[in-house]
Amino acid sequence: MRESVTLTEKFFEVINHEGVVSIVSWGQNEPHIVNTWNSYLHVTNDERILIPAAGMHSIEADLAKNDKVKLTMGSKDVQGLFTTGAGFRIEGTAKLLATGNDYELMFNKFPFLTRVLEITITTLKQTL
Amino acid sequence: MRESVTLTEKFFEVINHEGVVSIVSWGQNEPHIVNTWNSYLHVTNDERILIPAAGMHSIEADLAKNDKVKLTMGSKDVQGLFTTGAGFRIEGTAKLLATGNDYELMFNKFPFLTRVLEITITTLKQTL
Numbered sequence: 017m018r019e020s021v022t023l024t025e026k027f028f029e030v031i032n033h034e035g036v037v038s039i040v041s042w043g044q045n046e047p048h049i050v051n052t053w054n055s056y057l058h059v060t061n062d063e064r065i066l067i068p069a070a071g072m073h074s075i076e077a078d079l080a081k082n083d084k085v086k087l088t089m090g091s092k093d094v095q096g097l098f099t100t101g102a103g104f105r106i107e108g109t110a111k112l113l114a115t116g117n118d119y120e121l122m123f124n125k126f127p128f129l130t131r132v133l134e135i136t137i138t139t140l141k142q143t144l
Numbered sequence: 145m146r147e148s149v150t151l152t153e154k155f156f157e158v159i160n161h162e163g164v165v166s167i168v169s170w171g172q173n174e175p176h177i178v179n180t181w182n183s184y185l186h187v188t189n190d191e192r193i194l195i196p197a198a199g200m201h202s203i204e205a206d207l208a209k210n211d212k213v214k215l216t217m218g219s220k221d222v223q224g225l226f227t228t229g230a231g232f233r234i235e236g237t238a239k240l241l242a243t244g245n246d247y248e249l250m251f252n253k254f255p256f257l258t259r260v261l262e263i264t265i266t267t268l269k270q271t272l
Contacts, residue, residue: 036218036231038166040177047175049168051216051231051271088179090164103164103179143179 023063023140026094030102031057033091039067039133041074041110043081048074054089058122064136066122068129069112075133076112085110085135088143096144103144108137151191151268154222158230159185161219167195167261169202169238171209176202182217186250192264194250196257197240203261204240213238213263216271224272231272236265 035054040047050072058066065087069075075085090096090103113119113132122132163182168175178200186194193215197203203213218224218231241247241260250260 034220036164036166036216036220038164038168038177038179038216040166040168040175042170042175046212047168047170047214049166049177049214049216049233051166051218051233053220053229055220084174086175086177088164088166088177090179092162092164092181092183101181105177105179 023059023137024142026102026142027104027140029094030054030089030091030104033093035089035091037087037089039075040086041078041082042084043078048078050075054091056126057089058125060118064134065106066118067133067135068122068126069131069133070128072112072131072133075110079110079112083109083111087135090144097142098144101144102142105141105143106135106137107139108135110135151187151265152270154230154270155232155268157222158182158217158219158232161221163217163219165215165217167203168214169206169210170212171206176206178203182219184254185217186253188246192262193234194246195261195263196250196254197259197261198256200240200259200261203238207238207240211237211239215263218272225270226272229272230270233269233271234263234265235267236263238263
């Protein structure tokens, strides 16, 4: 198992408030960006992030060429580095899961999903 | 003057609620993503979007090679296409302004800015 990157208390405080998450992937040409909600993120005990995916076809095509992703998320309701409003940027790698325990767990919470986007975190940076 | 791309009422409803905006740029290597807040966006009469920039050095370096950007924004408090929660993706071109009327206007609202990121919209798509 990968060593913990220690998601911070502030990170969990942010994702416990509602907000927009952006996920960026890139293959050979221009990058793609899709959104989800803070409340849709499920953090596993070993600090992977699971996200319900319905659509995300541009991301899927990019991941076939390059599995790196960048994510950002934030909340204006959490005290940040500069003022009220905190945000994070995550870099990592991603995989789309269509079977398995993590898929079942997420499908029970989000019956609209067709796959689960699993993010393995490389770096976490508080930007705001 | 560029023809209007007709920003929708729903778009203005979204940015009148607080939320995270993501801005993606890409030069030669991996893309960069930075965030701002819905409340920091200023839409001009000719539908350019002005955003206070402090930092944004990765974006600046990318723009020197490629002026295309993608932005997303949303609000969980606005009725969307599928459920409660609406979001938009904008594609356009960007420039950093350090002087001029638009710079002065924004500097008066956001005294912390060092430049203004001016987005000229190519396409607007409601994604959520």
